[in-house]
Amino acid sequence: MSSLKRLTVLGPGVLGSQIAWHSAFKGKTVTVYGITQDTVDRCRTAHEQYAAVYRSELGAGDVDISATRQRLAYSTDLAAAVAEADLVIEAVPEIPGVKTAVFEEMAKLLPPHTLVATNSSTLLPSDFASATGRPDKFCALHFANMIWAMNYAEVMAHPLTSRETLTEVTEFAVEIGMVPIALRKEQNGYVANSWVVPMLSAAQTLVTNGIATPEDVDRTYLLTGGKVGPFGMIDMIGMKTCHNVLSYWGSVSGDAQMNANAEYIKTRFLDRGLLGLQTGRGYYEYPDPAFERPDFLAVPDIAVVPDLVTLMSPETEDPA
Incomplete structure (x- = not known):
């Protein structure tokens, strides 16, 4: 059994x-730290939504x-948030740059015994080890979205x-019901995102370049037996x-397509305040996304063929 009883989570976003x-x-x-009261308030709202999810699904x-x-507390004071932490995620x-700045600010505030983990989805713990001020007490612990259902760490x-450390x-992960996935060496993207990010980037490319609609991309995935397609x-x-990952790696690798995919997400979603499931709208509208409807994978009426042919015809202008 681990000695990690008191947890502080830095960053009250979707996964935090x-x-x-x-x-x-x-x-x-658990103490949740947010840089502003607004981010903390949004986290409280999300927690009420999770209460309903845990009732219905668990x-x-x-x-x-x-x-x-009763076990949850919220704070905008970093020093107070980490003062008694056994583990900070x-x-x-x-x-x-944002992660490094947070680690450097936190380093002087932590109790000597506190362990630190990054939930980064694509970056390496060695990128930030020195910034933590306690590299021996630092590692990566990456969770999946919908943690209650996709329970691996x-x-x-x-x-x-x-x-x-x-x-x-690892004992902490087991204690909170996670299946631990042990990486034998450092790898950008870890295990899951090493294949998920390329898949999502490829799917986004199909939409960015006007090849197919998000719905049709998802249909090709769901018809193989998956429950949620790339755009879901x-x-x-x-x-x-998604924007941050595509933008960063597009810049690092000089990948023009990845940068174009990041810009697509920025202009069509972020600039309009559409954050995905978090705000009830992204590629789909929630809580009733089209891909969960019974008719999403149904064979269509033959009457739609002319419309489909129009979309495929070379002379048809791309509406995007």
Whole structure:
């Protein structure tokens, strides 16, 4: 059993809010830190939504939900938020400079025993180890969106991570109901995102370049037996995270298509305040997205053929 009883989550966004709620649901005492009161308030609202999800999908009762709420605290004061933490999980935006700044600010505030983990989805723990001020007590612990259903946690060390840190962090993951995925060496993208990000980028390219609609891309995935297609996944991950990942790696690699995909998401979604599932609208509208409707994969009436042919005809102008 780990000694990690008190958790602080830095960053109350889509995944940070899920990590906090789920950890509290599993018995941990949790403080959520947000840089502004607005971000904290949005996290509180998300937690009320998760209460409903845990009732319907996990069978949580009133006692469970009440106990979870009692284990949660919220703060905009970083020093106070980490003052008693046994473990801090960083879940701020997937921008290296932002993460580094947070680690450097936090380093002087942490108790000596506190372990630190990054929930980065594509970046390496060695990128930030020195900024934490305690590289031996630092590793990656990456969760999946919809943590209550996709309950795995990827654990990745950097060269200076101690065995004791890996033991405690992996035990913590098991204690909150996660299947630990042990990475044998550092890898950008970890396990899941090493294949998810290329898939989502390829799907986005099809839409950015006017090849197919998001719905049709998702149909080709769902008809193989999947439950959520690439654009449903993008909505769930959140437009901000998807944009940040595509923009960063597009710049690093000089990939013009990846940069174009990032710009597409920015202009059509972020600039309009559409963040995906978080705001109820992205590629789909929620809580009743089209891909969950019974007719989404139905064979259409033959009368739609002329419209489809018009879309495919070379002389048809691209509406985008």
